[in-house]
Amino acid sequence: MNESLHLWLIPLLPFAGFLLNGILGSRMPRRLVTAVGVLLPLASFALVLNAFALTSITAAKSCPSCGPVSAVLLPDVEALAHPWLDLGTLRVDFSFVLDQLSLVMLLVVTGVGFVIHVYSVGYMKGDPGYARYFSFLNLFLFFMTVLVLAGNILLMFVGWEGVGLASYLLIGFWFQKPSAAEAGKKAFIVNRIGDLGFLIGIFLLLGAFGTLSFFPMRVSLAMSPASHGGMLTVICLCLLIGATGKSAQLPLYIWLPDAMEGPTPVSALIHAATMVTAGVYMIARTHFLFDRSDFALATVAIVGAATAIFAATIGLVQNDIKRVLAYSTISQLGYMFLACGVAAYSAAIFHLVTHAFFKALLFLAAGSVIHALGGEQDLRKMGGLRTKLPVTFWTMTVGVLAIAGIFPFAGFFSKDAILCAAFLQGAGGKSLWFVGLVTALLTALYMFRLWYLAFLGEPRTPDAHPHESPLSMRAPLVILALLSICGGWIGIQRFSAYLGPATAANRAMPTATGQLELMLSVAAVCVALLGWLIADWFYRRQPNRPAKLAAALPAGYKLLANKYYVDEIYGAIIVKPLLVTSQYILGWVVDTGILGGIAWLLAGIASLTGMILQRWQSGNLRSYAAWLAAGAAAVLLFLLVPWAQVWPASFDFLWKVVRH
Amino acid sequence: MTFLHHDVPLAWYLLLSAALFSLGVIGFLVKRNLITVFLSIELMLNAVNLSFVAFAYQWHQVRGQIFVFFVMMVAAAEAAVGLAIIIAIFRVRSTLAVDRIDLMKL
Helix, strand or coil: CCCCCCCCCCHHHHHHHHHHHHHHHHHHHHHHHHHHHHHHHHHHHHHHHHHHHHHHHHHHHHHHHCCCCCCCCEEEEECCCCEEECCEEEECCCEEEEEEHHHHHHHHHHHHHHHHHHHHHHCCCCCCHHHHHHHHHHHHHHHHHHHHEEEEEEHHHHHHHHHHCCCCCCHHHCCHHHHHHHHHHHHHHHHHHHHHHHHHHHHHHHHHHHCCHHHHHHHHHHHHCCCCHHHHHHHHHHHHHHHHHHCCCCCCHHHHHHHHHCCHHHHHHHHHHHHHHHHHHHHHHHHHCCCHHHHHHHHHHHHHHHHHHHHHHHHHCCCEEHHHHHHHHHHHHHHHHHHHHHCCCCCCCHHHHHCCCHHHHHHHHHHHHHCCCCCEEEHHHCCCCCCCCCHHHHCCCCCCCHHHHHCCCHHHHHHHHHHHHHHHHHHHHHHHHHHHHHHHHHHHHHHHHHHHHHCCCCCCCCCCCCCCCHHHHHHHHHHHHHHHHHHHHHHHHHHHHHHHHHHHHHHHHCCCCHHHHHHHHHHHHHHHHHHHHHHHHHHHHHHHHHHHHHHHHHHHHHHCCCCCCCCCCCCCHHHHHHHHHHHHHHHHHHHHHHHHHHHHHHHHHHHHHHHHHHHHHHCCCCHHHHHHHHHHHHHHHHHHHHCCCCCCHHHHHHHHHHHH | CCCCCCCCCHHHHHHHHHHHHHHHHHHHCCCCEHHHHHHHHHHHHHHHHHHHHHHHHHCCCCCHHHHHHHHHHHHHHHHHHHHHHHHHHHHHHHCCEHHHHCCCCC
């Protein structure tokens, strides 16, 4: 009855690409590298589309009257027959699970991933590490699809760590640049902190449920409807720590702005569209745990809302085009966490999808600008690019409208769904909604600021001669722009109905009346338009006003420009003490003092013994012979003594022998 | 038929063998000339051969005699190699005094 969807091929194809390009890439012609690097992800995408088609047919025809249909029912499980880990009572299968949630996520990952691969062909053209770049990008897709398809939390953790590795490799892709190498390390280390929380969460889950697979956990929770809070809260908070690390939320968001040192398509794929949303995906995947803990959900919501507004304010004053986008990514991820926190998982995933479209688009457009200007990333040196880069300009405009939440672009629908879900959650929800609304204003403000500074007005560096990007870069821009326009038209109702079996919250969800929903939507759009107006006023009509405002509020401006001094604070209270402890206590006292002392002592004993024993090694043949004879005599004596008790008695024995 | 007379007890042969062996050891330790040292080694080997043969006769076993053949063979080979080494050393160092051949020192 079930046709195989070949789920295992979805991660394996990019992995083959990684191996091919990683091992042979430097010896293959560039066209072949491109073909391997782009076509294998495309094949993966095709498999995902095939899975989507097959399962959708079932969904459409699974009425009682039309009988069984020869297609696949969700969730579809594929597992290796042999267990992955078989440790006494713990048995972990190497299993992939395809349900509505992982299918939507896979469509985004492989679809947007493929488009960005195509873009990379143009962007990375001529880079000496071309093959290395594509092999890493394919490696990322491999781990990301493993993360998404994983049927148990341990396999998910493997993918989770793997995407962290790929992220590290790609942030530090231009490792000759010290800042890029540093940024890679920073991302890796900050993520380790979150991963520790995730790991502890996994151990606690194992202790609580005795299994690591999602489905049995869900079943056993469903069998005990009363269990609530307690250990579940602790587990959820541990998982949340993991999610804040990967998804760049407070307090672990600091690595993401620095991650912009990587190539721009990497920022688009890993640090905007897919990997950083893994935390949101993980919460949605384990939502049956979060549903049982009000405290954990509230924490998720507060973390999300705080991150959203916090990052948005920083984004207002950044001058690096990619950093503006990075802070906007953090802020948008905050929205998704906010949605998870009010148990509106479908809304979170909906925003994840639309965000993947428009944020990938914004990054790729920014990459096109940077490409056109020969590596220039400073917004203050851009301007007037509208006529020079028409395709980039129009697609970027779509992206800006989408992220600002202007009707009818994609961001409007998903952001509206989140704000609406928050508004309906009582008094606390109303304040979350208000924070979200202010963030929407700030989002529109900083995005239109970027738009005005980069594309409108007069060129601020007249000697630059920008040129439009090649077709391989323009085509992805257009595709993503189309998706950003119409990606939201599915509508949250249909979307959450589709995701329902996988993510429907196990609790009563308030529903909005049509009138209230309309009012909330109008409020959101008005706020976005207000943000646009302010940006228009500041950056088009009175371009010297921002500087005046900064001069009028020097303390506030300095605080924002220095990103609230978070890096400095972390440096002072965590990094510095750690370094001092490592250098003086661990380095001098423990390493040099105790461990070194023991080593020196042992070496001293050995060399002293050697000095004494080397006197035997005189080189004198007769002395060797004498020791040999003495040794032989000693052995002889030793053999005779136990027999004859004392050695004069051995003469007795000899005498007996003689007398015989 | 027998070379070893029945009345001569085994112990006497062993005592002779021990005496010869001790002479060999003393010669090896005391003498300075490399060739004399070498002769002492041969003496020790033959002392051992004597005890082997005596035991073999006493217990009517042929193994001891086979051992003796092996020892003689090894001794012959050793004599050939050893003398070659001695000649080589003499060519290089113009001396056969054991105390001065101490290149094995660290």
